[in-house]
Amino acid sequence: MSETGLPKSVRIVEVGPRDGLQNEKAEVPVAAKIALIEALALAGLRSIEAGAFVSPKWVPQMAGTAEVLAGLTRVPDVAYPVLVPNMTGLEAALAADGVGEIAIFGAASESFSRKNINCSIEESFARFEPVVAEALGRGVRVRGYVSCVVDCPYEGPIAPAKVAEVAGRLYDMGCFEVSLGETIGTATPGRARAMLEASAARVPIESLAVHFHDTYGQAIANIHACLQAGVRVVDSAIAGLGGCPYAKGASGNVATEDVVWLLHGLGITTGVDLDRLLEATRLACDAVGRPPSSKAAQALLARAG
Secondary structure (H helix, E strand, O other): OOOOOOOOEOEEEEOHHHHHHHHOOOOOOHHHHHHHHHHHHHOOOOEEOOEEOOOOOOOHHHOOHHHHHHHOOOOOOOEOOEEOOOHHHHHHHHHOOOOOEEEEEEEOOHHHHHHHHOOOHHHHHHHHHHHHHHHHHOOOEEEEEEEOOOEEOOOEEOOHHHHHHHHHHHHHHOOOEEEEEEOOOOOOHHHHHHHHHHHHOOOOHHHEEEEEEOOOOOHHHHHHHHHHOOOOEEEEEHHHOOOOOOOOOOOOEOEHHHHHHHHHHOOOEOOOOHHHHHHHHHHHHHHHOOOOOOHHHHHHHHHHO
C-alpha cells in the first residue's frame, strides 16, 4: 500500500468484449471482436474477457466465441478468460483454442439466481462444483463472479453477510479470484465499502475484485472507496459497454477509460497506455454504433479531434 493508504498498483480486468457486448443490441461480427480484443491488449490490459460459451439462443452476441479465440493474435502474459455456465460450456471451452482461464457466474440474491441462471443459489453451487474440479484438473484457472452484491432488482437490498457467504464458497471451491458485481448500479460508497469489507473478512482482499455499473453515476466513487479498503483488482468495460437486461434503467459497466483516469490521477500504476486505449474506444464505438458513455473518453477524443 502507498503512503496515502491506496494500493501502488491495480490490475484492471477488461470485461467489454464479453460482459459489455453480450447486452448490446447491435450485432458485432467476429472480426470486429478480434480487432477490439487485440487493441485492448496492445493498450496494456493484461486480463481481457474474450467471450462466453453459452447458448446462442439466449445470448446471441456470444456466438462465435470459439472463432474469436482461434483468430486472436495473442500477446504474451495476457489472459483471455471466457465465461462458462455449466459442464457443456466447459467442454466447449476446453475444445477451443488456448483457453487457460474460465469464469463462473453466481448471485447473492436468490431471486436473481433463479431469473438469471434458472436455479437456486444452492443448485448453482452443485452445478459449479464439477465445472471447477474439471477445469482445475486440466490446469485451467477459475474466476468467480457474484452478482447483486448490494441491491437486487427483485429483492431490494442484499445483506453484506450473504455476499460474503457466496464469495467465500466460490473461493473455497477453488476460484483464484472472486469479482463482486454491483449489477444494477444503485450502490453508494459507504454501502459498497461495507459490502467489500464483509467479503474481505471471508476471502483475502487480494483475491477480491470489484465490478460496478454506473446507472446512478456512482461507480467511480464506489471504486475509490473500495481502493481505500484495500482492493487491488477492478473490472471495467471499454467505452462503458453493457447493461443488465434484468434491471430496468441499468446502464453499462463503469468505463475503462474513466477507471484509468481515476487510477493514474491517484498515482496508481495500471500498465495501461491511455492513448492506445482510446484506439480501442473508437473500435468499440464503431462496433456498437454509438458514442462512449465514458466522460474521460468523450473529453479525450474531443481533444484529439
